[in-house]
Amino acid sequence: MTSQRTHPAHPLLELRNLSISFRDRRQIAVDRVSFSVLKGQTLGLVGASGAGKSSVARAILRLVQADGGEILFKGEDIHRMKSQQLMAARQRIQIVFQEPSRSLSPKRTVAESLLEPLQHFAIGSPTERSRKVKKILLTVGLDHDVLHHYPHQFSTGQKQRIAIARALVTKPDLVIADEAVSSLDVSVQAQILQLIQTLQAEYGIAFLFISHDLAVIRQIADGVAVMYRGQLLEQAPADTFFSQPAHPYSRLLLSLASLDEPSPVLNHQQQLNPDGITNHRPSACVYSAGCAEVMPVCGQSEPARIEIKYKNQNMRGSHCVRCHLYDETNINET
Amino acid sequence: MNTAVLEVRDLNLSIDSSNGPHQLLDGVSFSINAGETTGLVGESGCGKSMTALAILGVLPATGMTIRSAGIMLNGEDLTALNHAQRRRVLGQDISMVFQQPATALDPVFTLGQQIAATVHRHGISGRKACRQTMLESLELVGFSQPEKIAAAYPHELSGGMRQLSMIAMATVCKPAVLIADEPTTALDVSTQLMILQQLKRLQTEYKTAILLISHDLNIIRQCCHTVLVMYCGRLLESTDPESLFSHPRHPYSAGLLGCIPKLSATRPPPINAIAGQVPALTDLPPGCHFAPRCDRAIAQCRHTAPEPESDNGRTVACFRPMP
Amino acid sequence: MESVWQRLRSDGYGMLGFYIIAVFALAALLVWSGLLGQSWAVVSGGRWESISSTHWFGTNLLGQDILQRTLFSSATAFEVGLSVTILSTLLGTVLGALAGWFRSSWLDELILWVKGVLDSIPFYLFAAAIAFALQGNRWAMHLAMVITFWTTTARIIRGEVIRLKQREFVEAARAIGLPPRTIIFRHVLPNTSHIVLVQATIVFVAAIKTEVILSFLGLGIQNGVSWGLMLAESSQEVLAGHFGNFAAASIALFLLLVGFNLLADSLQDAMDKRRSVS
Numbered sequence: 030m031t032s033q034r035t036h037p038a039h040p041l042l043e044l045r046n047l048s049i050s051f052r053d054r055r056q057i058a059v060d061r062v063s064f065s066v067l068k069g070q071t072l073g074l075v076g077a078s079g080a081g082k083s084s085v086a087r088a089i090l091r092l093v094q095a096d097g098g099e100i101l102f103k104g105e106d107i108h109r110m111k112s113q114q115l116m117a118a119r120q121r122i123q124i125v126f127q128e129p130s131r132s133l134s135p136k137r138t139v140a141e142s143l144l145e146p147l148q149h150f151a152i153g154s155p156t157e158r159s160r161k162v163k164k165i166l167l168t169v170g171l172d173h174d175v176l177h178h179y180p181h182q183f184s185t186g187q188k189q190r191i192a193i194a195r196a197l198v199t200k201p202d203l204v205i206a207d208e209a210v211s212s213l214d215v216s217v218q219a220q221i222l223q224l225i226q227t228l229q230a231e232y233g234i235a236f237l238f239i240s241h242d243l244a245v246i247r248q249i250a251d252g253v254a255v256m257y258r259g260q261l262l263e264q265a266p267a268d269t270f271f272s273q274p275a276h277p278y279s280r281l282l283l284s285l286a287s288l289d290e291p292s293p294v295l296n297h298q299q300q301l302n303p304d305g306i307t308n309h310r311p312s313a314c315v316y317s318a319g320c321a322e323v324m325p326v327c328g329q330s331e332p333a334r335i336e337i338k339y340k341n342q343n344m345r346g347s348h349c350v351r352c353h354l355y356d357e358t359n360i361n362e363t
Numbered sequence: 364m365n366t367a368v369l370e371v372r373d374l375n376l377s378i379d380s381s382n383g384p385h386q387l388l389d390g391v392s393f394s395i396n397a398g399e400t401t402g403l404v405g406e407s408g409c410g411k412s413m414t415a416l417a418i419l420g421v422l423p424a425t426g427m428t429i430r431s432a433g434i435m436l437n438g439e440d441l442t443a444l445n446h447a448q449r450r451r452v453l454g455q456d457i458s459m460v461f462q463q464p465a466t467a468l469d470p471v472f473t474l475g476q477q478i479a480a481t482v483h484r485h486g487i488s489g490r491k492a493c494r495q496t497m498l499e500s501l502e503l504v505g506f507s508q509p510e511k512i513a514a515a516y517p518h519e520l521s522g523g524m525r526q527l528s529m530i531a532m533a534t535v536c537k538p539a540v541l542i543a544d545e546p547t548t549a550l551d552v553s554t555q556l557m558i559l560q561q562l563k564r565l566q567t568e569y570k571t572a573i574l575l576i577s578h579d580l581n582i583i584r585q586c587c588h589t590v591l592v593m594y595c596g597r598l599l600e601s602t603d604p605e606s607l608f609s610h611p612r613h614p615y616s617a618g619l620l621g622c623i624p625k626l627s628a629t630r631p632p633p634i635n636a637i638a639g640q641v642p643a644l645t646d647l648p649p650g651c652h653f654a655p656r657c658d659r660a661i662a663q664c665r666h667t668a669p670e671p672e673s674d675n676g677r678t679v680a681c682f683r684p685m686p
Numbered sequence: 687m688e689s690v691w692q693r694l695r696s697d698g699y700g701m702l703g704f705y706i707i708a709v710f711a712l713a714a715l716l717v718w719s720g721l722l723g724q725s726w727a728v729v730s731g732g733r734w735e736s737i738s739s740t741h742w743f744g745t746n747l748l749g750q751d752i753l754q755r756t757l758f759s760s761a762t763a764f765e766v767g768l769s770v771t772i773l774s775t776l777l778g779t780v781l782g783a784l785a786g787w788f789r790s791s792w793l794d795e796l797i798l799w800v801k802g803v804l805d806s807i808p809f810y811l812f813a814a815a816i817a818f819a820l821q822g823n824r825w826a827m828h829l830a831m832v833i834t835f836w837t838t839t840a841r842i843i844r845g846e847v848i849r850l851k852q853r854e855f856v857e858a859a860r861a862i863g864l865p866p867r868t869i870i871f872r873h874v875l876p877n878t879s880h881i882v883l884v885q886a887t888i889v890f891v892a893a894i895k896t897e898v899i900l901s902f903l904g905l906g907i908q909n910g911v912s913w914g915l916m917l918a919e920s921s922q923e924v925l926a927g928h929f930g931n932f933a934a935a936s937i938a939l940f941l942l943l944v945g946f947n948l949l950a951d952s953l954q955d956a957m958d959k960r961r962s963v964s
Contacts, residue, residue, distance in 0.1 A: 077551045090861040119863045132854035136876040142855075146862050184640055185407070195858070214406045214578050219622035219636035226633050241551060244581075244624035248631055272628045285552045287626050 039104055040065035041235050042089065042203055046098035049084045058084040060259040060315075061098065063334070066203065066252075067346075071229065071236040073250030073267070075243060075282065081259040082239045086205045089237070090124055091115075102203070120150045123196035127208035129188035133180040139166075139191055140176040146199050161198060169194045169224060186217035190224070197228065205237045210245060222248055243286040247271055252346055255279050258315045265348040275337060275350040277322045314353065326353050367394035368572040369418075369457070369540045372432040376410075376417045376596075379426040385645050387413050387427070388596045395540065395589075398570040402587035402604070404580060404619065408641050410596040411576045415542045418574075419459060420449055437539055455485040458533040462545035464525035468517040474501075475513030478532045485536045500535040501528065503568075504561045523554035527561060537569050544576045559586055580623055584608055592616045595642065595652035597668075602677040612677070612684040615653045651681070659683045690880075693956035700952025706945030710938075713757050714764040723757035726750065726911050734928045744930035746919060755911045756934045762912040763894045763942065770831045770893035775886045777832065778839025779878075783870050785840065786847025794844075801837045809834055809896075810903070817905050827906045831893055839885050846878045880957040887950040891943055898939060913939045 042065060049059040059081040066072045074082050087093045089100055091107060100107045102118050110118060123146075126132040133142055143162045147153065153161060163173040169190040180188055189209065196204050206225070210218040226249065228234060240246055246253060246267075253270040255263045255278065263276040274280045314320070317327040335355045337348040376388035388410050395401045403411050416422060417429050420441060434441040436457055444452065461467040469477060478497045487493055501509035504527045517525055526546060533541060543562065547555035559582065566573055577583055583590055584604045592600040592613060600613040611617040618637035625631045639656040642648060648655050654664040663682055671680040694700050716722035727750065735745040743752035785797040813830040820826040850856055851874070859869045900906035901914025913935040920931035 077553065087857075090857075092857055092860055116863055119861065122861075124858060124861050126854035126858070128854060132858060134855040134873050134877070136879075137873075145859070145864075149862055149864060186640060192858075199862075215580065215619060215622045216406050216637050217640070219624075219634045220638075222624070222634050223636045242624070243552075244626045247626050248624040248634055267630065268628070271626070282552065283626075285556055 040101075041068045041103065042066040042237070043101040044085070044089075044098065045101065047085065047088060047095055047100060048097040049081070049088055049093060050096050057259055059088070062256070062259075062261045063098075064254045064261060064264050066235050066237055068202070069229070069233040069235055070251040071238050071249055072252045072254060073246035074237060074239045074254050074256060075241065075246055076256035077241060079258075080256040082256055083207055085256075086124065086207045086237065086239060089205060090119075090122065116150070120146075120152075120199045121202045122205070123199065123201040123203075124205045124207060125189070125192050125196050125209040127212050129185050129192055129212075130180070132192045133188060133195075135180055138177050138179055142191065143195055143198055146195065150199060152199065162194075165194045165198045166191075168197070168228070185213060186220060189213065189217070189221055193221070193224065193228075197232070197234070200232070201234060203235045203237065205239070207239045208241070209238075211240060211242065218245070225249065243282055255282070260315050260351065262316065262352070263348075263350045265350075266346040269348050275348065275355065276316075276352050277320050277354070278316050281321070314351075316352075322354065324353060366397055367435075368397045368437060369574070370394040370433070370435040371414075371418060372434070374414070374417055374431040374434065375429070376413055376422075377428050377430075378424065379428075380645065384428075386596060386647070387644055388417060391593075391596070391598055393589075393591055393598065393601060395572040395574060397539070397572055398566060399588040400566065400573040400575050400586050401589045401591060402583035403574060403576045403591045403593055404578060404583055405593035406578065406619075406641050408644070409593050410644075411578075411593055412544055413596070414593070415459065415544050415574065415576060418542065419453060419457065420444075421453075451485075454481055454533075454538070455536045456538055457540040457542070458536070458538045460526070460529050460533045460541065460543040460546045462548055464522065464529045465517065467529060468525060470517055473514055473516055474520075474528045474532075478513070478528070478535055481532055482535055496535060500531040503534070503565065504528075504531045505557070505564075506531075521554075523550050523557065526550065526554075526558055530558070530561060530565070534565055534569075534571070538571065540572045540574065541565075542574045542576070545578070546575075547582065548577070548579070555582070562586070580608075580619060592619070595644070595647055597652065597680065598671065598678070599653065599681065600677075600679050606677065610685070612679045613681050614657045614659045614683075614685060617685055618656075659685075690953075690956045694952055697952040697955065699948045700956070703945040703948025703950075703952070706941055707949060710760050710942050710945070711764060714761040717758055717761035723754050723761065726754040726758040728754075734923070734926075734930070736930075743934045744928075746916075746931055747923065752916075752930045752934050755916060755931075756913075756938050758911050759913045759916065759935065760938065760942070762907055762910055763897060763939075766828060766831075766897040767890045767893045769828055770835060771886050771890045773828075773832045774835040774889055775839055775882060778836035778885075779843050779875065779882055781836065782840035782843030783847050783875060783878075786844040787851060787866060787870055787874070789844075789848055789851075797840065797844075801840060804834055805837055807834075810900075810905075813900055813905050822908060824908050827897065827900050831896055835889050835892065839882070839889065842881055842885055843878055846881055847874055850874050850877055884950060884954050884957060887946055887953060891946045891950070894939075894942065894946075 044065070045063050046061045047059055047063070048057070048061055050057045062081070062085060064072065074085065076082050084093060088095050089107065095108055102122065105114065105118070107115070107118060140162060143165065144158055147158045147161060152158065162176070166173050166175065171187065171190055171194070180191070183191065210221050213221060222245065225236070229236065236249070238246065238249055250267050252264065252266050254261055255276065257278050263270070263274070263279050265275070270279065271283070274283050312330060314327045314332050317323050320327065332351045332353045334349055334351050337350060337355060371394065372392050374388055374391040375386070377384040377386050391414060393401065403414060405411055418434055418441070420429070422429070429442070431442060436452065441449070441452065468474070475497055478500060479493045482493045482496045487496055498509040498513060501512050506512045506527065512520070512524070512528060520528065530546070546562070547558050550558065562573065563586065565571060575583065575586060587604050589601060590604050590607050591598050592615060594615050600607070600611070600616045607616060608620065611620055621635040622637065624634060637656055642652065650666045651657070651660070651664045651668055654660040657664065661683060669680045669682045671678045694704070713722060729749045730751050731741055731745045731749045733745065733747055733749050735741050735749070737744050741751050741753065743756060745751055746755070781797050785794040788794050812834060813827060816830040817826040820829070856869060856873055859873050897906055897912060898914035898917065901912045902918045904918070906912060906914055916931045916935035920935070924932050
């Protein structure tokens with residue numbers, strides 16, 4: 030098990046004003062995003078495609094460079110780590126991708142794929158490694174007679190189980206699931222969700238669970254963060270978020286996903302422009318163009334990050350929002 | 364008085380292989396009324412898309428054979444048509460929208476050219492008339508500036524806009540039946556909703572019958588008048604969505620419903636997945652195909668396939684349906 | 687799951703090509719092991735003898751046996767084909783992979799620049815320059831071909847590597863901090879093997895054809911015989927009505943090239959099917 034214990038007050042992963050841009054800074058993909066993931070907890074990161082969720086995930090893994098801000102893992106900035114520290118951190122952070130068929134190397138057997146991280150981090154002796162691989166396969170619900178099979182011999186759901194096994198084999202503290210159940214059938218999705226919940230209860234792994242599906246997030250997350258065009262609009266504990274969403278965009282997403290309410294009629298501006306990141310004016314709220322509750326001030330200045338205070342503050346975690354509807358003096362009655 | 368626009372009678376599809384023919388579709392029968400939507404649900408690899416392709420008579424692989432007691436479109440049997448007649452019907456009386464608008468559109472032509480080509484092929488001559496019809500179809504699916512969309516190439520549009528253009532192309536000839544195969548699967552929630560709203564609008568305007576194929580039960584619930592639940596090429600249950608969602612009778616339907624994550628104010632209990640996976644079509648279990656994964660299965664289920672039984676407008680093929 | 691080889695076996699034309707190549711390869715092997723075609727330089731008969739039981743294809747101007755010379759030439763063709771193919775494919779794969787992986791870096795720019803320069807030099811001029819510079823070294827022709835033939839392979843591999851680098855399994859390998867060298871050789875290049883193989887057969891054919899043309903021009907084989915040299919000899923004989931050299935060399939070359947084209951085509955088909963399934 031983990032030898033390093035994080036101080037309970039420190040989050041396992043903390044992002045502070047993370048910014049990422051592409052094409053020589055002409056296209057801002059992530060704009061001053063801050064959130065934190067607590068040990069053993071699941072944070073659901075929600076947003077439309079192109080909102081910058083995957084860029085955040087890739088920056089945490091150092092697959093893309095950050096332009097500014099910090100990514101603190103157990104209090105250390107991932108982008109400033111020395112190679113040995115980084116190696117240790119990489120062993121503790123793993124990822125599961127959306128497309129199971131693309132996330133395993135077609136020319137390598139299950140055993141080769143699963144042994145690779147263990148060999149790379151020099152974990153255990155060769156016999157211990159193969160024992161670990163067999164054990165993890167059982168944990169994700171596969172027999173160890175599949176060890177010498179190639180990815181194309183498996184169904185989509187089985188491939189995703191193998192990808193999860195590869196992520197878990199180094200006993201990580203944090204697993205990033207980037208739309209890990211989005212391309213799956215409902216039945217397979219349910220199986221994988223079930224598996225993730227069991228694993229989390231058993232091993233106490235924290236998840237950064239990226240999804241555009243709020244119902245999936247509700248099922249699995251302890252906290253929710255909402256992104257829109259590179260910015261984080263709201264972060265709240267799951268129960269608070271699903272009962273009292275603060276940001277108009279969060280409310281829209283919730284009403285879209287809920288079955289019981291009649292679907293709202295949307296205008297074109299609200300939907301058909303989810304990926305136009307480039308034309309963002311820094312002096313306005315990013316959501317002002319699509320917002321149903323837009324005010325004159327929204328077009329003139331960018332809202333600051335506000336923490337919503339509650340009268341009976343017994344909820345875990347804070348509720349932060351970036352919206353001009355709220356200011357520091359707001360106290361929610363409930 | 365409802366009239367069935369499309370009636371599929373005992374549709375069978377088999378494929379030859381080295382160890383004998385495999386049944387891809389087995390006795391599929393249903394009908395769709397004008398202006399109504401029928402949803403077809405099931406896991407991947409259960410034959411949903413095959414059903415669509417078999418209705419259109421376009422088979423993706425060689426060695427496939429269709430047998431049926433008739434596929435009636437407005438009283439005309441599609442299976443009796445010859446090649447030329449079928450080509451006239453496809454796109455004009457019955458058309459299809461695919462899951463991947465990015466690959467279903469030709470990247471070297473503008474959308475206007477592609478839609479106009481469809482219009483032209485189905486009997487409207489004259490450049491001006493063609494263009495007029497084309498622009499109208501784009502306007503109908505909700506584009507406020509159809510000229511701009513018509514002049515665009517597929518790669519210049521977002522996924523949602525491409526899918527809307529696909530729908531414009533499929534509905535430009537005002538078909539009686541529209542088959543939509545996972546039309547919103549690759550899209551964002553808000554875009555999904557927009558596409559479905561446009562489909563609904565077209566439907567009320569032209570009384571189009573829609574066969575909506577989806578694995579997303581929420582979408583089926585919102586849009587359909589009838590739901591068909593398919594598993595391994597057989598229809599296991601057909602009913603209206605409300606009774607399906609409140610009282611599923613087939614254990615498979617119940618299992619599928621249990622898989623949907625619920626959006627509630629309090630945290631839902633852990634999800635209940637159906638164990639196991641869809642068997643390969645080359646290796647179907649005898650009797651009821653669902654029996655090996657079913658917790659209500661009895662000995663009889665493992666050797667005899669239950670016949671569909673109708674009761675009160677609801678058809679279930681199960682020996683031990685849910686109470 | 688069928689392997690590529692199983693698919694190939696069910697393709698009649700592909701197998702025909704394979705057998706034609708096998709016959710030539712066998713001849714080349716026998717020549718190399720000293721069992722066949724060793725008396726290609728021996729004057730064993732009169733000048734321009736016609737077909738007989740001792741000289742199956744007749745003799746040339748000097749009275750050398752044309753069959754012996756044809757057989758020896760197939761060894762020459764394979765020697766050039768194999769060495770050029772192996773070296774240029776290795777070079778092209780490695781440089782293409784580096785350029786693709788470090789896309790837009792100075793390394794990519796450099797490799798693309800060298801490739802652009804080499805592609806813009808007229809090939810036969812280049813071959814002549816190398817032959818002149820190396821003063822009749824027998825590897826001059828091989829060198830000229832290796833230097834110019836790697837560029838196509840490199841371009842194809844570069845594109846494929848750029849595509850594969852976006853793949854999630856490569857990202858997963860990068861996420862655990864594997865060094866680029868390991869990722870390229872373990873995760874990226876094995877997934878380009880189907881393209882490398884097809885491209886190698888194309889290079890092989892090009893090398894054999896080029897060898898014949900260079901030898902015909904006097905820039906190729908020096909100490910030995912090749913179909914190109916035989917064709918060069920025949921240019922005077924044909925006018926005198928002797929077709930032995932011409933027929934033997936051109937038919938042999940034609941058969942071998944047909945064999946390779948048939949094999950390359952069906953190889954590509956077999957690989958394509960495999961790719962579409964996986």
